[in-house]
Amino acid sequence: MPPRRSYDQYCSAARALDVVGDRWTLLIVRELLAGPRRYTDLHADLPGVSTDVLASRLKDMERDGLATRRRLPPPGAAFVYELTPRGRQLLPVLQALGEWGRPGLGERRPTDAVRAHWFALPLLRQLDGEGIVEVRLEEGLFHLHAGAEEGPVYGDGPAPGEPDARLTLDTATCTAIARGELGLAHAVREGRVEVSGEGTLAKALREA
Template sequence: MPPRRSYDQYCAAARALDAVGDRWTLLVVRELLVGPRRYTDLHADLPGVSTDVLASRLKDLEQRGLSTRRRLPPPSAAYVYELTPRGRALLPVLEALAAWGAPGLAERAPTDAVRAHWFALPLLRHLAAAGAQGVAEVRLPEGSFHVCLAPDAESYGDGPAPDGADAGITLDADTCVAVSRGDLTLGQGVREGRVEVTGESVLAKALRAT
């Protein structure tokens, strides 16, 4: 791998790019925002990345204090990677990038890979706009993910909510993209029969009312 270089500029944006501006780095962060991940899980959910590049990016993140590696307790012998608080602070950065990039989801190429939890980033701000706290489980044909909505503490994870959800949201990928782009609200999707929101919690009612 070529040596890492700095922009050598006394600028906050340049410093940030020194840390996370390499190709694949922010996508590795996207995967680690889900929670602790094994190397094999990361490689599976980053189609196209080589093992050498992934190992290099994980090493860089650890050296920069953005992630850590720890061994799972017995009987497992696996290591997992997870973000530090400094690394998790990149969530708003990824959200902003996802919001900016959402118009690019208008067309899906036949070669495009997709994972359900990739929709979490562009969806978070729309779900948070409902103004209610709680856990929502989002179900798509491609899989499911869950989001935790709390003031200044949004997060997301792959798969069903481990401790149960306050609301369930069922929709297809095209509808999810429409919501992510701001072309459709969840409430409109419910009324048009494109979205199903289940539950009687404050969060579920707020999502249906958006």
């Protein structure tokens, strides 16, 4: 592989950007926070990235110790990419970037793609506690692993097993939460988020 480009500056921020500063890298991390993903799934959920760029970024991430590639056992037998522990350490970085970028989110543009699970990280910032939360949006269904120290942070589709809480809300409400215009607890009190379940997280949201 060609040598990694570097700012050649003795600064920890510059060193970090040597690894994650290329276009698409942090968005690939966002997708891999859901757990192991096939190349085709990554490409489908990163609209706008070319196959060459995606392949190149994944190789760079393997080289830099952010991700690994492995083959699933039969009958799957497909290759998947997943984050290493060092790659997972980028979760608070993405959360901080999301928080910083909220004022620039604005109204959704006609050219803006959207996936239901892209709301996972903003919602995670609103949850205080540990447990699995299933989220139902018009765009789709996904689940969150609140307080998870290892393993997936979120995932597409229904929660594995019985979740601690189920949230049902419309896109306008979820968008307002993502923009920072509305807190999750406040949205529950206003009746804009339906909470079901008997887990600790569900009770905390209903009582907030």
